[in-house]
Amino acid sequence: MLPGPPGRESLLQTVCNKVDDVHVPDGFLDVPTSVATGALAAGTVALALRKARTELDDRTAPLAGLTAAFVFAGQMMNFPLPGLPVSGHLIGAVLTAVLVGPWTAVLCMTVVLLVQAVLFADGGLTALGTNVFLMALLAVVVGYGLFRGLVAVLPRTRAGVLTATGIAAFASVPAAALTFVGLFEVGGTVDVPLGTVVAAMAGVHALIAIGEAAITVAVVGAVLAVRPDLVHGAAGLRRGVELQRRPTEPAGALR
């Protein structure tokens, strides 16, 4: 994979990464569920293609493409998590939505999932619609919706934006996971008691969500510190510079 020397360690790292970045494979959900989520995903991507132009105008293709490349690289980074023995890694739906806006985020996540499915065989081709629905659509909609709501209530400060980001990133992971459980209940190919799956998914994903929230807050904080103008979700923090009165000394006083 990208960072890290090739060899045994990087393979192990890949395995670890895969465990918390699970894509639905082929044959997991029945045909009606796959088709329904696929249609929903296709519709939203079509809408996002139009709406992203309001966020990025005619720069959509290069900027969304480069942001997708960033998400792709970022998903391979391993972040140490304080207090936890495992390292976390990013899914990035809320991070992308806060940084470049929700519509562009939908496109970036879709493209990343498409590349992973077609080039890396990660996530089934027939389940691509479901994966886009869960990770590009639901995670962004729930996460960014929550973020907007929180930003409206919380104080308009850096801390307020970061708190909203953290809560939204935390919520996006179980939202996607539990929706997947719901889909599995409706269109799963196996009859599993719902409670068992919910318990298993909730436990694991609570941990993943903590990691996702910590990393997202840290990265948004880092960008806010350097280029606050690039953070789409923090547009409210920007203020025009006030014209300052700086009375000058009379010219004669220079001597």
Add this chain to the structure above:
Amino acid sequence: MGAGHGGTLVARYVPGSSAVHRLEPHLKLVSVLAFAVVVVSTPVHAPWAPVAYGGYLLAVLTAAAVAGVGPGRLARSLVVEVPFVAFAVLLPFVARGPQVEVLGLSVSQTGLAAGGGLLAKATLSILAATVLSATTEPRALLRGLERLRLPQALVQILMFMIRYADVVGGELQRMRVARESRGFRSGGLRGLRVMAATAGALFIRSYERGERVHLAMLSRGYTGRLPTGPAAVVDPRAWAVALTLPLAAAAVLLAGMLSG
């Protein structure tokens, strides 16, 4: 860029001149998708399902052999499946339905069939997709997707992502070298902060690179569309070659349904 253009993404491609390599990319995409559809639509609980999985496996391995994709490459691609192995192994124990004795353990019969079915279906689709990515360059895949009427805007975003994934990845790699040469040790709150600063800087650099790329393209007359050459006419024989894999799978499925 010592590694040349496109490290990680192009590394999936195994150069060659087999019949599979020479097929038009969109034919291969259709073929792999159709194969996955056939595999997915196999009823899990049918008594002949395991035989059908064997038949599919034979078909996809034949395709891999024709394409010259080695067993090592195929095995490595299955790494993505690891989380689902755990899930599939667990299924017989949590699923409901009549119980059967296997190796002294009481497990659910439907769970056993379903777990095995899930694993088999996922594995078969991954193998087919691996043959696709090993025999098709990313750029060609893009052309194939465009030919299959993926919206032009999405194709462009994909193109920029594929083109720059390795540039961005290389940047990340250089940041890692810089970090470690300054004595960075991963771990703890400080480590998280350093990594976050890395990711933040990576985002800013990627975004700014996007702006520069856009300006460079404008100065070369970009109007929002990318010129593409005329689409090559596809020989019906190429279709026949491409559809061999899904048709073989469909024949196996049909035979199973008739016998069951």
